Amino acid sequence: xxxxxxxxxxxxxxxxxxxxxxxxxxxxxxxxxxxxxxxxxxxxxxxxxxxxxxxxxxxxxxxxxx
Numbered sequence: 001x002x003x004x005x006x007x008x009x010x011x012x013x014x015x016x017x018x019x020x021x022x023x024x025x026x027x028x029x030x031x032x033x034x035x036x037x038x039x040x041x042x043x044x045x046x047x048x049x050x051x052x053x054x055x056x057x058x059x060x061x062x063x064x065x066x
Contacts (some may be wrong), residue, residue: 024050028041028042028045029046030040031046
């Protein structure tokens with residue numbers, strides 16, 4: 001069998017997630033500044049959603065590790 005790669009795939013996925021979450025929050029902040037959304041909408045959809053998704057993904061990923 002081939003040797004395992006020394007690349008940490010989990011670290012790469014984490015970086016991709018944080019970039020996408022940052023863009024999502026920035027988009028929500030843009031909506032808030034322009035008056036397209038209220039603060040309640042900003043807090044719920046732009047901030048709480050990425051945090052919830054992060055913890056769900058961490059739960060699932062840790063469940064599959066040996």
